Amino acid sequence: MSIILHIDSSVRAAKNPNPDHDSISKNIARRFIDSWKRNRPEDEYIYRDVGVNPPDFITQDWIGAVFTPEEKRTPAQRERLALSDKLIAEVAKADVILISSPMYNYGMPAQLKAWFDQIVRIDKTFDFDLSRGDYPLQPLLSGKTLIVVTSSGEFGFEKGGIREQSGHLAPHLRTLSKYLGADTMYEIAAEYQEFGDERHHASVTNAKKQAESIALELSDSKPAPSFNREIGHV
Numbered sequence: 001m002s003i004i005l006h007i008d009s010s011v012r013a014a015k016n017p018n019p020d021h022d023s024i025s026k027n028i029a030r031r032f033i034d035s036w037k038r039n040r041p042e043d044e045y046i047y048r049d050v051g052v053n054p055p056d057f058i059t060q061d062w063i064g065a066v067f068t069p070e071e072k073r074t075p076a077q078r079e080r081l082a083l084s085d086k087l088i089a090e091v092a093k094a095d096v097i098l099i100s101s102p103m104y105n106y107g108m109p110a111q112l113k114a115w116f117d118q119i120v121r122i123d124k125t126f127d128f129d130l131s132r133g134d135y136p137l138q139p140l141l142s143g144k145t146l147i148v149v150t151s152s153g154e155f156g157f158e159k160g161g162i163r164e165q166s167g168h169l170a171p172h173l174r175t176l177s178k179y180l181g182a183d184t185m186y187e188i189a190a191e192y193q194e195f196g197d198e199r200h201h202a203s204v205t206n207a208k209k210q211a212e213s214i215a216l217e218l219s220d221s222k223p224a225p226s227f228n229r230e231i232g233h234v
Ligand SMILES: Cc1cc2nc3c(=O)[nH]c(=O)nc-3n(C[C@H](O)[C@H](O)[C@H](O)COP(=O)(O)O)c2cc1C
Pocket: 010, 011, 012, 022, 023, 024, 025, 026, 101, 102, 103, 104, 105, 106, 107, 151, 152, 153, 154, 155, 193, 194
Protein backbone atom coordinates (compact mmCIF):
# COMPACT_ATOMS: atom_id res chain seq x y z
CA MET A 1 0.00 0.00 0.00
CA SER A 2 1.19 3.51 -0.77
CA ILE A 3 0.16 6.72 0.94
CA ILE A 4 -0.87 9.75 -1.11
CA LEU A 5 -0.97 13.23 0.33
CA HIS A 6 -3.02 15.66 -1.74
CA ILE A 7 -2.79 19.40 -1.06
CA ASP A 8 -5.06 21.79 -2.97
CA SER A 9 -4.51 25.53 -2.55
CA SER A 10 -6.82 27.55 -4.78
CA VAL A 11 -9.28 29.69 -2.87
CA ARG A 12 -11.85 28.62 -5.48
CA ALA A 13 -13.91 25.48 -5.02
CA ALA A 14 -13.59 22.64 -7.52
CA LYS A 15 -17.32 22.86 -8.28
CA ASN A 16 -19.44 26.03 -8.22
CA PRO A 17 -22.96 26.94 -9.29
CA ASN A 18 -21.30 28.80 -12.17
CA PRO A 19 -18.77 26.34 -13.66
CA ASP A 20 -16.75 29.26 -15.03
CA HIS A 21 -15.65 29.81 -11.43
CA ASP A 22 -14.43 26.25 -10.88
CA SER A 23 -10.82 25.94 -9.83
CA ILE A 24 -8.80 24.64 -12.75
CA SER A 25 -5.87 23.42 -10.64
CA LYS A 26 -8.18 21.50 -8.29
CA ASN A 27 -9.97 19.80 -11.18
CA ILE A 28 -6.71 18.72 -12.82
CA ALA A 29 -5.48 17.37 -9.49
CA ARG A 30 -8.81 15.59 -9.06
CA ARG A 31 -8.24 13.88 -12.42
CA PHE A 32 -4.91 12.56 -11.11
CA ILE A 33 -6.52 11.23 -7.92
CA ASP A 34 -9.47 9.64 -9.74
CA SER A 35 -7.11 7.79 -12.07
CA TRP A 36 -4.89 6.71 -9.19
CA LYS A 37 -7.81 5.45 -7.12
CA ARG A 38 -9.21 3.46 -10.03
CA ASN A 39 -5.88 1.62 -10.22
CA ARG A 40 -5.10 1.39 -6.49
CA PRO A 41 -8.25 1.82 -4.40
CA GLU A 42 -6.52 0.29 -1.37
CA ASP A 43 -4.00 3.14 -1.00
CA GLU A 44 -4.31 5.54 1.92
CA TYR A 45 -5.39 9.01 0.84
CA ILE A 46 -4.85 12.17 2.89
CA TYR A 47 -6.46 15.39 1.66
CA ARG A 48 -6.09 19.02 2.65
CA ASP A 49 -7.59 22.06 1.00
CA VAL A 50 -5.32 24.80 2.35
CA GLY A 51 -6.95 27.34 0.02
CA VAL A 52 -10.23 27.00 1.88
CA ASN A 53 -8.77 26.05 5.30
CA PRO A 54 -5.40 27.80 5.47
CA PRO A 55 -2.88 26.80 8.13
CA ASP A 56 -2.00 29.53 10.63
CA PHE A 57 0.84 31.85 9.74
CA ILE A 58 3.92 31.22 11.82
CA THR A 59 4.69 33.79 14.56
CA GLN A 60 7.59 34.82 16.78
CA ASP A 61 6.25 32.45 19.46
CA TRP A 62 6.22 29.67 16.90
CA ILE A 63 9.89 30.27 16.06
CA GLY A 64 10.68 30.44 19.78
CA ALA A 65 9.02 27.07 20.32
CA VAL A 66 10.83 25.50 17.37
CA PHE A 67 14.21 26.56 18.74
CA THR A 68 13.44 25.42 22.29
CA PRO A 69 14.75 21.87 22.87
CA GLU A 70 11.84 19.45 22.77
CA GLU A 71 12.19 18.35 26.41
CA LYS A 72 12.16 21.96 27.59
CA ARG A 73 9.06 23.10 25.72
CA THR A 74 6.21 24.42 27.83
CA PRO A 75 2.71 23.03 27.28
CA ALA A 76 1.88 26.29 25.48
CA GLN A 77 4.86 25.85 23.16
CA ARG A 78 3.87 22.25 22.42
CA GLU A 79 0.39 23.44 21.62
CA ARG A 80 1.86 26.16 19.37
CA LEU A 81 3.65 23.46 17.34
CA ALA A 82 0.80 20.93 17.27
CA LEU A 83 -0.40 21.87 13.79
CA SER A 84 3.13 21.88 12.41
CA ASP A 85 3.74 18.43 13.97
CA LYS A 86 0.58 17.11 12.33
CA LEU A 87 1.31 18.55 8.90
CA ILE A 88 4.90 17.26 8.99
CA ALA A 89 3.70 13.80 10.01
CA GLU A 90 1.44 13.74 6.94
CA VAL A 91 4.32 14.69 4.66
CA ALA A 92 6.68 12.20 6.30
CA LYS A 93 4.34 9.24 5.90
CA ALA A 94 3.41 10.03 2.28
CA ASP A 95 5.02 8.22 -0.65
CA VAL A 96 3.39 10.44 -3.23
CA ILE A 97 2.62 14.13 -2.71
CA LEU A 98 0.29 15.95 -5.09
CA ILE A 99 0.19 19.74 -4.77
CA SER A 100 -2.13 21.88 -6.85
CA SER A 101 -1.54 25.61 -6.93
CA PRO A 102 -2.93 28.61 -8.75
CA MET A 103 -0.50 31.36 -9.69
CA TYR A 104 -1.30 34.45 -7.63
CA ASN A 105 0.84 37.51 -8.27
CA TYR A 106 3.42 35.38 -10.08
CA GLY A 107 3.97 33.01 -7.18
CA MET A 108 2.15 30.63 -4.89
CA PRO A 109 -0.90 31.64 -2.82
CA ALA A 110 -0.15 32.86 0.72
CA GLN A 111 -2.18 29.88 1.96
CA LEU A 112 0.19 27.37 0.36
CA LYS A 113 3.21 29.33 1.57
CA ALA A 114 1.72 29.16 5.08
CA TRP A 115 1.59 25.35 4.73
CA PHE A 116 5.25 25.22 3.65
CA ASP A 117 6.25 27.53 6.52
CA GLN A 118 4.65 25.09 8.96
CA ILE A 119 6.48 22.15 7.39
CA VAL A 120 9.99 23.28 6.60
CA ARG A 121 11.25 23.03 10.16
CA ILE A 122 14.64 22.44 11.74
CA ASP A 123 15.37 18.88 12.90
CA LYS A 124 12.10 17.74 11.34
CA THR A 125 12.43 18.26 7.60
CA PHE A 126 15.98 19.64 7.53
CA ASP A 127 18.95 19.92 9.82
CA PHE A 128 21.56 22.63 10.07
CA ASP A 129 25.29 22.18 10.46
CA LEU A 130 27.84 24.92 9.76
CA SER A 131 30.55 22.29 9.30
CA ARG A 132 28.95 21.76 5.88
CA GLY A 133 30.34 25.13 4.81
CA ASP A 134 28.20 27.24 2.49
CA TYR A 135 25.36 24.70 2.47
CA PRO A 136 24.55 24.08 6.13
CA LEU A 137 20.93 23.02 5.52
CA GLN A 138 20.31 19.40 4.63
CA PRO A 139 16.89 17.87 3.95
CA LEU A 140 15.99 14.92 6.16
CA LEU A 141 13.21 13.28 4.15
CA SER A 142 13.70 11.38 0.90
CA GLY A 143 12.27 8.81 -1.46
CA LYS A 144 9.04 10.59 -2.36
CA THR A 145 7.46 11.50 -5.66
CA LEU A 146 5.99 14.98 -6.02
CA ILE A 147 3.43 15.99 -8.62
CA VAL A 148 2.79 19.70 -8.98
CA VAL A 149 -0.24 21.03 -10.83
CA THR A 150 -0.36 24.76 -11.57
CA SER A 151 -2.84 27.03 -13.27
CA SER A 152 -2.17 30.57 -14.49
CA GLY A 153 -4.08 33.28 -16.29
CA GLU A 154 -1.18 34.26 -18.49
CA PHE A 155 1.34 31.97 -20.20
CA GLY A 156 4.99 31.56 -21.13
CA PHE A 157 6.52 31.11 -17.65
CA GLU A 158 8.60 28.10 -18.71
CA LYS A 159 12.30 28.22 -19.59
CA GLY A 160 12.61 30.26 -22.78
CA GLY A 161 8.98 31.43 -22.51
CA ILE A 162 7.98 35.08 -22.93
CA ARG A 163 7.41 35.50 -19.17
CA GLU A 164 10.20 33.27 -17.90
CA GLN A 165 11.52 36.06 -15.66
CA SER A 166 8.12 36.48 -13.93
CA GLY A 167 7.49 32.81 -13.29
CA HIS A 168 8.18 32.36 -9.56
CA LEU A 169 5.68 29.59 -8.86
CA ALA A 170 7.26 26.46 -10.36
CA PRO A 171 10.86 27.50 -9.50
CA HIS A 172 9.84 28.11 -5.88
CA LEU A 173 8.12 24.73 -5.68
CA ARG A 174 11.19 23.07 -7.22
CA THR A 175 13.41 24.65 -4.56
CA LEU A 176 11.10 23.56 -1.75
CA SER A 177 10.54 20.05 -3.11
CA LYS A 178 13.67 18.70 -1.45
CA TYR A 179 12.33 19.66 1.99
CA LEU A 180 9.31 17.48 1.28
CA GLY A 181 11.68 14.62 0.53
CA ALA A 182 10.90 14.56 -3.20
CA ASP A 183 13.50 12.79 -5.32
CA THR A 184 11.29 12.88 -8.38
CA MET A 185 9.06 15.74 -9.46
CA TYR A 186 6.45 15.96 -12.21
CA GLU A 187 5.05 19.32 -13.31
CA ILE A 188 1.71 19.84 -14.99
CA ALA A 189 0.77 23.39 -16.03
CA ALA A 190 -2.47 24.80 -17.38
CA GLU A 191 -2.15 28.32 -18.78
CA TYR A 192 -4.09 31.04 -20.65
CA GLN A 193 -7.08 31.12 -18.21
CA GLU A 194 -7.42 34.89 -18.63
CA PHE A 195 -7.59 34.58 -22.42
CA GLY A 196 -10.40 32.01 -22.34
CA ASP A 197 -9.63 31.05 -25.93
CA GLU A 198 -8.76 27.89 -27.80
CA ARG A 199 -5.24 27.93 -26.34
CA HIS A 200 -6.75 27.81 -22.87
CA HIS A 201 -9.04 24.89 -23.68
CA ALA A 202 -6.17 22.98 -25.30
CA SER A 203 -3.90 23.69 -22.33
CA VAL A 204 -6.44 22.43 -19.77
CA THR A 205 -7.29 19.36 -21.86
CA ASN A 206 -3.61 18.56 -22.22
CA ALA A 207 -2.97 19.07 -18.48
CA LYS A 208 -5.81 16.68 -17.59
CA LYS A 209 -4.43 14.07 -20.01
CA GLN A 210 -0.99 14.46 -18.45
CA ALA A 211 -2.44 14.10 -14.95
CA GLU A 212 -4.18 10.91 -15.98
CA SER A 213 -1.16 9.38 -17.68
CA ILE A 214 1.26 10.25 -14.85
CA ALA A 215 -1.20 8.78 -12.33
CA LEU A 216 -1.48 5.57 -14.34
CA GLU A 217 2.27 5.32 -14.84
CA LEU A 218 3.05 5.87 -11.16
CA SER A 219 0.24 3.79 -9.75
CA ASP A 220 1.30 0.87 -11.96
CA SER A 221 4.92 1.11 -10.99
CA LYS A 222 4.73 1.86 -7.26
CA PRO A 223 5.90 -1.03 -5.13
CA ALA A 224 3.26 -2.21 -2.68
CA PRO A 225 5.05 -1.34 0.57
CA SER A 226 6.16 2.22 1.17
CA PHE A 227 9.76 2.72 0.30
CA ASN A 228 12.49 4.71 1.97
CA ARG A 229 10.34 6.65 4.39
CA GLU A 230 12.48 8.52 6.88
CA ILE A 231 9.97 9.01 9.64
CA GLY A 232 12.59 8.73 12.35
CA HIS A 233 12.94 12.49 12.61
CA VAL A 234 9.27 13.27 13.07
C1 LIG B 1 -5.50 37.07 -6.72
C2 LIG B 1 -5.13 36.53 -8.08
C3 LIG B 1 -3.87 36.78 -8.59
C4 LIG B 1 -3.51 36.27 -9.84
N1 LIG B 1 -2.27 36.52 -10.31
C5 LIG B 1 -1.89 35.98 -11.50
C6 LIG B 1 -0.57 36.19 -11.99
O1 LIG B 1 0.26 36.82 -11.38
N2 LIG B 1 -0.24 35.65 -13.18
C7 LIG B 1 -1.12 34.89 -13.90
O2 LIG B 1 -0.74 34.39 -14.96
N3 LIG B 1 -2.38 34.67 -13.45
C8 LIG B 1 -2.78 35.20 -12.28
N4 LIG B 1 -4.03 34.97 -11.80
C9 LIG B 1 -4.94 34.09 -12.56
C10 LIG B 1 -4.95 32.70 -11.95
O3 LIG B 1 -3.65 32.16 -11.91
C11 LIG B 1 -5.87 31.77 -12.75
O4 LIG B 1 -7.17 32.28 -12.67
C12 LIG B 1 -5.82 30.35 -12.26
O5 LIG B 1 -6.61 29.54 -13.10
C13 LIG B 1 -6.30 30.24 -10.81
O6 LIG B 1 -6.26 28.90 -10.37
P1 LIG B 1 -7.60 28.10 -10.09
O7 LIG B 1 -8.34 28.07 -11.41
O8 LIG B 1 -7.16 26.76 -9.67
O9 LIG B 1 -8.39 28.83 -9.06
C14 LIG B 1 -4.44 35.50 -10.58
C15 LIG B 1 -5.71 35.27 -10.06
C16 LIG B 1 -6.06 35.78 -8.82
C17 LIG B 1 -7.43 35.50 -8.26
